[in-house]
Every structure is written in C-alpha cells, then in structure tokens.
Amino acid sequence: MPIALPGPLRVDDLHAAALPIIVEFPEPVSQAVAAGRDFLAAARGPIYGATTGFGALVGYAGRDTAADQADNTLAHLGAGQGPDLPPPVVRAALLVRAGSLARGLSGVSPHVITALTAALGTGFAPAVPRFGSVGASGDLIPLAYAAQALRGRGDAYLDGRRMPAADALAKAGLTPLVLDGRDALALVNGVSVTTAALGLAQRAARRSHLALQLLTALLTDLLGCDPQFLDARLIAAYAHPGAAVVADHLRAALAGMSASGTRPLQEPYSIRCAPQLLGAAHDALSYVDGVLDADLASVSDNPLLFPGDEAVLHGGNFFGQPAAFAADLLAVVVAQLANLAERQLDLLVDPARNTGLPPMLAAGPGRQHGLQGVQLATTAFAAHIRRDATPAGMQSLPTNLHNQDVVPLGTQAALRAYDQAELLHLLCGSLALGLRQAVHVGARRPTAPACAAVLARLEAAIAPVDPDRPLDADVRLAAGLCEDAAVEFSLKPRP
Structure with a gap:
C-alpha cells in the first residue's frame, strides 16, 4: 500500500x-x-x-x-x-x-x-x-x-x-x-533518526514480547505445570491492566492443556510471575507507542512558519526528550524480557528443574552437548543488554557555547534500544530452539492445541540437535518462526 x-x-x-x-x-x-x-x-x-x-x-x-x-x-x-x-x-x-x-x-x-x-x-x-x-x-x-x-x-x-x-x-x-x-x-x-530508530526498536520488541508469551505457554505445557497462576480471579485481584491482557493471551494459548500433576505446588517465578512481568512490559510498551504516535505526527523543526497568522516562531520543537525517555524505558523493558527468556532457558536445560530431562537437553550427555553453547550465548546476550540499559536521557552535557545547555541524547538511547531489541530476538530464538529440543529428548508433547501448533512449526523447519552441530543459524530461524507464530496468534479472535 x-x-x-x-x-x-x-x-x-x-x-x-x-x-x-x-x-x-x-x-x-x-x-x-x-x-x-x-x-x-x-x-x-x-x-x-x-x-x-x-x-x-x-x-x-x-x-x-x-x-x-x-x-x-x-x-x-x-x-x-x-x-x-x-x-x-x-x-x-x-x-x-x-x-x-x-x-x-x-x-x-x-x-x-x-x-x-x-x-x-x-x-x-x-x-x-x-x-x-x-x-x-x-x-x-x-x-x-x-x-x-x-x-x-x-x-x-x-x-x-x-x-x-x-x-x-x-x-x-x-x-x-x-x-x-x-x-x-x-x-x-x-529528530528523525531518533524517531526512526525508536520506532524500529519498538516494533522488534513488541514482536519479541508476543513471542515470549507464546513460548511461556509452550514451556508451561511441556513441563506439565498447573496453570492456576493464570486464573482470571487471581489476575483481577492484581488490578494491573497489562497483566490481565497477558494472562488472557496465555490462557488462550493454553486452552485444552492438561497439567501433569507432578510439578511443585509453586513454579519458579520465571513461570509463575510471567503474567505480572510480561504485563508490566505490555503497559510500558503502550507508553512508548504513545510517544511514537506523537513523534510521527509532529513537526520537528525550527523555526516554524504559520502563514495564516503571518508568524515565524522560533522555539524548541526539535528537542527529542520524549523519545529519549521512551527509549530509556524501552531499554529497561527489553532487559527484563531478556532476563525472563534467559531464566526460562536455564530452567529448561537443568535436570533438577526440568522434570528429569537430560542436562543441556543433550541427546547423549557427554558424547553430545545439546544446548550448552546456545545457553552460554544467551548469558552473554542478557549481560550485554543489561550493561547497556543505563538511561541516556539524563546524561545531559552542555555544548555549543551553552546554546544547547541541556540535551536529551535521545539518538543514543534509541540506537541502543535498536541494538538491544536484536539481541532479545536472538534470546527468543534460543528459547524456542530449546523447547523444540526438549520434546526430542523426552519432554511430553504439548496438550494445548495452540502450543502443539507452535511446536509443529518449529519441528517442521528445524531438525533435532542429534548429533551436535553449529546452532547459530537455527537460533535465527527459530526466532523468526516463533515471532511470526506469535503475531498470527495475537490476531486471532478470542471467544
């Protein structure tokens, strides 16, 4: 169009x-x-x-x-x-x-x-x-x-x-x-570069946010967790709108699931608190959406001319503080989403917490190493994102003979968020690859139809890790597959 x-x-x-x-x-x-x-x-x-x-x-x-x-x-x-x-x-x-x-x-x-x-x-x-x-x-x-x-x-x-x-x-x-x-x-x-970078970062982060909801549902199903942490009464008592949106989404993805009855009464926070964490991210991303809508509708320039009033007005409509604050918030959101994905993969590869699956999801532990390299990389990705999440929008330094005595540094904030969103994309791919491998090494197959459909898409495109092979391309492929599936699922009408 x-x-x-x-x-x-x-x-x-x-x-x-x-x-x-x-x-x-x-x-x-x-x-x-x-x-x-x-x-x-x-x-x-x-x-x-x-x-x-x-x-x-x-x-x-x-x-x-x-x-x-x-x-x-x-x-x-x-x-x-x-x-x-x-x-x-x-x-x-x-x-x-x-x-x-x-x-x-x-x-x-x-x-x-x-x-x-x-x-x-x-x-x-x-x-x-x-x-x-x-x-x-x-x-x-x-x-x-x-x-x-x-x-x-x-x-x-x-x-x-x-x-x-x-x-x-x-x-x-x-x-x-x-x-x-x-x-x-x-x-x-x-501030067109700032707005552009922030917009692209926000779009990527939103796709990963949707993917993490679907992957959280698939993880819950593969492990056989009790989904009571998504009960609508429980979430309503929390009163945060984003948590309600995410919990509804997760319940839809898990419709038809049967709990195994073998898991602990209370799951780790990376599962049990997922609606609260992902819900807070939803609310924060909605704020960034509002800033972007305003930026994309604005005249960012100086001076501005108003012929009907015969006025030439000099001002500061080129000052990118809103985008700077939004990009800093986006960086914090991406960092916590990265933490969630990294912790969920860590849970999945750990035999003490993954319902007895082999360590690192290796098909033959010792002779094979499964997701060991991928998990190392996710740790590095998460650390990189966290290190760079320091706010840029308050790092003002006067310049230009103090004509620009306060500056927002929004360009740095937005480009940083753009880089972080790409790493979050790879973290989602790493988790998706782990979930695909988990079924190969003994996890139960999903019981919820929506989760089964996601797994089937991954299985059709990616062979099991057996024997070991380089997995960098598989991580990228899995990231795109799970994000596309998540976007499609989010667009389906709910009963």
Missing part, C-alpha cells in the same frame, strides 16, 4: 521503508508546502538559518547566497564518526523527515520532499556514521550526512552495496538534490 504524506505515519511504515516503497506527495499537500515557502520568501526580519548563522553563531549574518548558505549549513556538520548506521534506520529516518516537512510549517521547497519520496522508491540509503548526535537541535550530524548524500556528496548504499553517493544516485535514476539554506536546515533540524 502506498504511504501518503503527511501521514499519519505508523511504525509499520518505518519497517516497510527498509525496501523500496511508494510514498505519495499529493498535490494539495504540495500546494500547502509551497504556500509556506512563499510566505518565507516574503517574510521580513531575521529568520534562523535563512538569514543567520547557526547554533551559537545565530547572532552573525549567514552567507550571501542561498547555495553558499546550504553548503555552510551542511559542511560544518560533517563531523560524525564510527560505523555506518544500518540502512533500514536511515531510510526510515528519510520517511520520518518527509512526513514532518510535508506538514507545511517548515518553509521548505516542495522539491525537497519530492526528492525524499523518490529516494524511498529505490534502494538508495545514505551512508551515515553512528556517532555524533546529541538529539537536541535535531539529529544534526547524522541528518547532514543524509542530506549530503542526496546531493551526491559523500557515500551511500544502493541495494545494500556501498559506493560514492553520486554513483548511487545515478544508478538509482535519481537527480542530485539542490538546496538553499532554509532547505538544508529543514533537512537536519529534527
């Missing part, structure tokens, strides 16, 4: 932008953008970035010509360092930027938005270094690299291959973008 600007954009649109997409810039929207541009041309008095220097140098006059002003805007921001951002993040950022500019309050030339939509219709992605943004006056440095690539300067990717940006534009059939000072500033003066 084409995406029509200015939106509202959705998180799924950001994910779709990883591949060539059709983004429409309807004529009425283009005309409104043009009206803002005409108002800018007629406006009198100093206008930040159009007639002035930038940042702490706003008190000085800008360059004499429009082209020089654009060069001056972007050249001094070419200070990023480190590895390139993943192209899907950069392409999602181009879509977010187009959505903001298309709202008609930035005074940008319509052809700038047309260039963004044209690039998104191809496999073009600017090469953007990871480090350099404080997420305050927008994602200035990373977006400057994106703007330069659209001009044919620097480097870019085309269909995953890195090359000079001019070559990538030519091969994609794109024309180098022509900018003046206001256009250049409008491209960089927003």
Whole structure:
C-alpha cells in the first residue's frame, strides 16, 4: 500500500521503508508546502538559518547566497564518526523527515520532499556514521550526512552495496538534490533518526514480547505445570491492566492443556510471575507507542512558519526528550524480557528443574552437548543488554557555547534500544530452539492445541540437535518462526 504524506505515519511504515516503497506527495499537500515557502520568501526580519548563522553563531549574518548558505549549513556538520548506521534506520529516518516537512510549517521547497519520496522508491540509503548526535537541535550530524548524500556528496548504499553517493544516485535514476539554506536546515533540524530508530526498536520488541508469551505457554505445557497462576480471579485481584491482557493471551494459548500433576505446588517465578512481568512490559510498551504516535505526527523543526497568522516562531520543537525517555524505558523493558527468556532457558536445560530431562537437553550427555553453547550465548546476550540499559536521557552535557545547555541524547538511547531489541530476538530464538529440543529428548508433547501448533512449526523447519552441530543459524530461524507464530496468534479472535 502506498504511504501518503503527511501521514499519519505508523511504525509499520518505518519497517516497510527498509525496501523500496511508494510514498505519495499529493498535490494539495504540495500546494500547502509551497504556500509556506512563499510566505518565507516574503517574510521580513531575521529568520534562523535563512538569514543567520547557526547554533551559537545565530547572532552573525549567514552567507550571501542561498547555495553558499546550504553548503555552510551542511559542511560544518560533517563531523560524525564510527560505523555506518544500518540502512533500514536511515531510510526510515528519510520517511520520518518527509512526513514532518510535508506538514507545511517548515518553509521548505516542495522539491525537497519530492526528492525524499523518490529516494524511498529505490534502494538508495545514505551512508551515515553512528556517532555524533546529541538529539537536541535535531539529529544534526547524522541528518547532514543524509542530506549530503542526496546531493551526491559523500557515500551511500544502493541495494545494500556501498559506493560514492553520486554513483548511487545515478544508478538509482535519481537527480542530485539542490538546496538553499532554509532547505538544508529543514533537512537536519529534527529528530528523525531518533524517531526512526525508536520506532524500529519498538516494533522488534513488541514482536519479541508476543513471542515470549507464546513460548511461556509452550514451556508451561511441556513441563506439565498447573496453570492456576493464570486464573482470571487471581489476575483481577492484581488490578494491573497489562497483566490481565497477558494472562488472557496465555490462557488462550493454553486452552485444552492438561497439567501433569507432578510439578511443585509453586513454579519458579520465571513461570509463575510471567503474567505480572510480561504485563508490566505490555503497559510500558503502550507508553512508548504513545510517544511514537506523537513523534510521527509532529513537526520537528525550527523555526516554524504559520502563514495564516503571518508568524515565524522560533522555539524548541526539535528537542527529542520524549523519545529519549521512551527509549530509556524501552531499554529497561527489553532487559527484563531478556532476563525472563534467559531464566526460562536455564530452567529448561537443568535436570533438577526440568522434570528429569537430560542436562543441556543433550541427546547423549557427554558424547553430545545439546544446548550448552546456545545457553552460554544467551548469558552473554542478557549481560550485554543489561550493561547497556543505563538511561541516556539524563546524561545531559552542555555544548555549543551553552546554546544547547541541556540535551536529551535521545539518538543514543534509541540506537541502543535498536541494538538491544536484536539481541532479545536472538534470546527468543534460543528459547524456542530449546523447547523444540526438549520434546526430542523426552519432554511430553504439548496438550494445548495452540502450543502443539507452535511446536509443529518449529519441528517442521528445524531438525533435532542429534548429533551436535553449529546452532547459530537455527537460533535465527527459530526466532523468526516463533515471532511470526506469535503475531498470527495475537490476531486471532478470542471467544
């Protein structure tokens, strides 16, 4: 489905932008953008970035010509360092930027938005270094690299291959973008990289959250646990809405299950408290959803133009504090979900707690090692996620001659959450692989139809670990399978 600007954009649109997409810039929207541009041309008095220097140098006059002003805007921001951002993040950022500019309050030339939509219709992605943004006056440095690539300067990717940006534009059939000072500033003066990374991280975390619910149900069924910890009366007394949602989901997944009667009266917290833990995550993820909805509907820029009121207003709508707080919260949620997945796998491989299955789920302990390597890796993944969960949104350092005397550092927070969500995905795959192997080495087959369907999907795609083999690819495959199954199950109507 084409995406029509200015939106509202959705998180799924950001994910779709990883591949060539059709983004429409309807004529009425283009005309409104043009009206803002005409108002800018007629406006009198100093206008930040159009007639002035930038940042702490706003008190000085800008360059004499429009082209020089654009060069001056972007050249001094070419200070990023480190590895390139993943192209899907950069392409999602181009879509977010187009959505903001298309709202008609930035005074940008319509052809700038047309260039963004044209690039998104191809496999073009600017090469953007990871480090350099404080997420305050927008994602200035990373977006400057994106703007330069659209001009044919620097480097870019085309269909995953890195090359000079001019070559990538030519091969994609794109024309180098022509900018003046206001256009250049409008491209960089927003937190579009932050919003894009947070949106992609949130989507990945939500999929893993659903997968962990289904995997928790499968673990409960394979071990033969008593499901009374999901009783609706018990959960209602807890009074937290997320716990009720998750418990309903788990009860649906376990419908038809028969308890074995051999388990302890009270299961470990990684099973018994799963609705409370996953429910709290549900509520926190809902907060992040709200921040993203606002970010994707907002104009992140400075100044903003209101032609109907003949007003040019200078302010701070480029300040990414909401996304910074949301990304920090997401990091904490991902860390606790990672803890849950790691502890559930640890329970599953331990013969003292897994109803007598062989250690490490090895088909022939000693001669074979089963999930031993996978479990070691999950410990490393969980530790890595936990170590990086320190909040970024309160690490403010004054910069830019104290013009930016407080900064949110949301870009760092969002990119960190993006990385963590990928590790959580692998933890889910590791647990899914363990559950598939558990049945091979003696666990009972699931008694709930929904759990049996998940196991059947895993068994059809992944052979048992017998004999030992490298399991890295199997973990990735299992992660995708269980997340797809969880999303499908979540969409089924409930009785």
